[in-house]
Amino acid sequence: MRSGLCSRAARRRRRSVLSGVFGALFGMEMDEQSSRTKHIIVDGNALAREIVTSVRHAVAGFTQQPRVVIVQDTRAESSVGARYVRKKLAAAREAGIEAVTVHVPQEAPSVPEAVRRALQTGGQVVVQLPVADPREREEALALLPPERDPDVIGTRARELFAQGKALALPPVVSAIGHIARRYDIPLFGARVVIVGKGYLVGAPAALWFAQQGAQVTVLSKDDALIPTLREGDIVLAGAGSPRLISADMVKEGVVFLDAATSEIGGALVGDAHEEISKKASVWTPVPGGIGPVAVAGLLENVARLTRM
Missing domain, CATH: 3.40.50.10860 (Leucine Dehydrogenase, chain A, domain 1)
Structure with missing residues (x-):
């Protein structure tokens, strides 16, 4: 029995050593492969239904x-x-x-x-x-x-x-918060790049990300996007410029949050090409991503402020 235990312990040690060797030799390739295999497409409709159900139970x-x-x-x-x-x-x-x-x-x-x-x-x-x-x-x-x-x-x-004393969060910010919590997206220290400086998306989101301890850069759609976008751990699109951002403009494993909504030929589209979904670790589609969660966040606020 003792001999068998020693044999198994030796095999475990060998596996550990081999793992360390291969990790040292090929760690970069393994990490890149891992990031390529993790692709979460956020189901905003499902998340919104959960929030709305919670609001319904509360207001009852x-x-x-x-x-x-x-x-x-x-x-x-x-x-x-x-x-x-x-x-x-x-x-x-x-x-x-x-x-x-x-x-x-x-x-x-x-x-x-x-x-x-x-x-x-x-x-x-x-x-x-x-x-x-x-x-x-x-x-x-x-x-x-x-x-x-x-x-x-x-x-x-x-x-x-702006003072950190809000009675409620702007709905788009609330949606980002819900998604970040659901998918364990780290915010503190993250490099966040926001495209769009609008009143409903870019401005409040930039302030909120900074309040969470992120490093925030805000660009307009007319800025040179590529050098900065490729540095973003999290990219938030809110410029309202259809398919402005393509996959080659962001890094592998980026968290891509598309909060823009435009219309082309009767179809809703965001600021991003759908091909980014194959590169992103977390991706919010348009439609069906941030939009429905923001609507649900608005209703959360209605209930919260009514109760005050």
Whole structure:
């Protein structure tokens, strides 16, 4: 018996030594092969359903049904935006939240006036961007109190967010957080490259990643992308420029988060070529990636702020 144990121990030692030798000789190739074989395609629809179900269970215990008014400026409406609003309304119904739309100028003379009326009726208020008149946009966003701003786009809510005191997270940031937790994506010390400086994606995401301890670089779509993109452990696309980023522009094993939505021939597309999915360790498709999770995050905020 003792001889058998010694024999097995010797074999284990030999395997350990061989493993160390091969690891030293071929470690780089083995690591690269490992990164090539790990390709997670995020099912945003499934994750969103989980979140919506959780919201529905939470609001079932509320004494009053949560309510959200979506102010929609039809003068600036796009087919993508209209589709997004329909998804919000449908998800709200599933979550047990009352959601209504107010159309400008059909039901109110201006966006600020629509916001004032919505605030008088109670519940949460969302200003659906874009707004046709920049002055109306700024006035409307200044009217939103943080405790009734589930989209976290109002002037005061953004100030609190920048200070790390937000009552809720912007929905796209919330979606990124959900995905990072679900797939164990390390953020502290990660090199994050964001393409796009927009108000809804690039700006809040850059601030949030920095708050998590990441090293953040923000580019516009007109910048020289390749040198910097290839350094990114995490790339967030939010430029709204269809198929701007191709696979040769990012490194093997990148976490690629595509938060942009454009339309080509009636089909929704993101900023990235789909071929990146074969190179990325984590990939969010368009449609079906960040979008539905962001909608679910909005409803989480409606429930959270209603309960406050």
